[in-house]
Amino acid sequence: MSKTAKTIHTCTACGSEFSKWAGQCTDCGAWNTLVESVRAPVLKGPRAGGYAGQAGEVTVLDQVRTQDAPRVATGLSELDRVLGGGLVAGSVVLIGGDPGIGKSTILLQTMTHLADSLPALYITGEESLAQVALRARRLELPMGRLKVMAETSVERIIATAQVEQPRVLVVDSIQTLYTEALTSAPGGVSQIRESAALLTRYAKQSGCALFLVGHVTKEGALAGPRVLEHMVDCVLYFEGEADSRFRLIRAAKNRFGAVNELGVFAMTDRGLREVANPSAIFLSRYDQPIPGSVVMVTREGSRPLLVEVQALVDDAFSNPRRVAVGLDQNRLAMLLAVLHRHGGIASVGQDVFVNVVGGVKVLETGSDLAVVLAVTSSLRGQALDSDLVVFGEIGLSGEIRPVPNGQERLREAAKHGFKRAIVPRSNAPRQAIEGMQVVAVGRLSEALEAL
Numbered sequence: 001m002s003k004t005a006k007t008i009h010t011c012t013a014c015g016s017e018f019s020k021w022a023g024q025c026t027d028c029g030a031w032n033t034l035v036e037s038v039r040a041p042v043l044k045g046p047r048a049g050g051y052a053g054q055a056g057e058v059t060v061l062d063q064v065r066t067q068d069a070p071r072v073a074t075g076l077s078e079l080d081r082v083l084g085g086g087l088v089a090g091s092v093v094l095i096g097g098d099p100g101i102g103k104s105t106i107l108l109q110t111m112t113h114l115a116d117s118l119p120a121l122y123i124t125g126e127e128s129l130a131q132v133a134l135r136a137r138r139l140e141l142p143m144g145r146l147k148v149m150a151e152t153s154v155e156r157i158i159a160t161a162q163v164e165q166p167r168v169l170v171v172d173s174i175q176t177l178y179t180e181a182l183t184s185a186p187g188g189v190s191q192i193r194e195s196a197a198l199l200t201r202y203a204k205q206s207g208c209a210l211f212l213v214g215h216v217t218k219e220g221a222l223a224g225p226r227v228l229e230h231m232v233d234c235v236l237y238f239e240g241e242a243d244s245r246f247r248l249i250r251a252a253k254n255r256f257g258a259v260n261e262l263g264v265f266a267m268t269d270r271g272l273r274e275v276a277n278p279s280a281i282f283l284s285r286y287d288q289p290i291p292g293s294v295v296m297v298t299r300e301g302s303r304p305l306l307v308e309v310q311a312l313v314d315d316a317f318s319n320p321r322r323v324a325v326g327l328d329q330n331r332l333a334m335l336l337a338v339l340h341r342h343g344g345i346a347s348v349g350q351d352v353f354v355n356v357v358g359g360v361k362v363l364e365t366g367s368d369l370a371v372v373l374a375v376t377s378s379l380r381g382q383a384l385d386s387d388l389v390v391f392g393e394i395g396l397s398g399e400i401r402p403v404p405n406g407q408e409r410l411r412e413a414a415k416h417g418f419k420r421a422i423v424p425r426s427n428a429p430r431q432a433i434e435g436m437q438v439v440a441v442g443r444l445s446e447a448l449e450a451l
Helices: 077-083 103-114 129-138 154-164 189-206 227-231 329-343 365-380 406-415 444-450
Strands: 006-011 034-039 092-097 120-124 147-150 168-172 209-214 234-239 246-254 262-268 271-274 293-300 303-315 322-325 350-356 388-390 420-424 437-441
Touching: 034 189, 077 234, 077 246, 077 262, 092 103, 092 189, 092 227, 103 120, 103 129, 103 168, 103 209, 103 271, 120 129, 120 154, 129 147, 147 154, 154 189, 189 209, 189 227, 293 365, 293 406, 303 365, 303 406, 322 329, 329 350, 329 365, 329 444, 350 365, 365 388, 365 420, 365 444, 406 420, 437 444
Parallel strands: 092 209, 092 234, 120 147, 120 168, 168 209, 293 388, 322 350, 388 420, 420 437
Antiparallel strands: 006 034, 234 246, 246 262, 262 271, 293 303, 303 350
């Protein structure tokens, strides 16, 4: 026998549970932190425990049977790259992004492709079925096999899925769903958490691959409780500038593959199209070299990527500003101090603006050398060679530290026609790269002299 589900109120600050709502938590004293939730029923007997409804047993780790999870291609190789090679049966993927960025578009493209070979079901809670059909016609997608449904009740969605038995299920979006076990409005913390938990449990029990669309806050983080990201197997972020036709998908969490993988797409009148050569869209070709611009080789997941770093140094009329777009602003201030102390180049009393072209965000420290050389070029008004590429991390004592996968970065740069590279000494290739002169440096002063 199982106990019935019970509605409780939990404090989001300390986790204390109460049977009734109150304005203040009596345990920690926080105000307006009690949210409604449902305590999961406690199962007893042989069916207790586990996603599949079977009792858990203690097993020695080396006796656990493992097998490679079969992958299903989504029809978009860039999306497959971010997912780790394709969809895994029973996986739960949460994808978030700004409004109008293309979340529904890419999922509709994916589902119409998968529906040709697998049972697929598309649940929309924000749009009508007519709107979904109009988008599919505008994108000229095949519509003969994909099943769609407009619904916001989690219980009815799961009941329909149990009848249709889809292999792939899309729910757009999790913020519009509600469970009848709670009386709070859709979009609340408790509704999002319980709705996601019910859908995740169904996906694990049935082996259905599940896509959840999530809203984001104005800061760019996924809206709702943080536990939502812990429940799912994969978290994808859809990024892109409002005035740019390019879209980036980045994996922030992936239980079936590497994180920080990057997929690049171009938004067209026929939907999202894959970009075969992402480095080309982040590089600008000028008629003549300009000061403050340098090309670096970064690494996004398993792929080297060439991006252009631009810097502008100008006289400050009041307090000097340090602005970084696509880079860590605190690290920019640190690099300017290192440049002054160990390079003898001061930027006191001047504004420093640094930008990564194309809207891509560089999260690794291998961009340090590119930032310093771009700032130096702009400050002195001297352009760097257009066939020069750099990468390397800079320490506080002025040393140039190596970065991972230096050989692959150099080969990627040589493939795009770059003839000269300034790299950390530990990343110098053992064998010469045809058509490329590699200058290995160990200190910041050596890098400045190599220019």
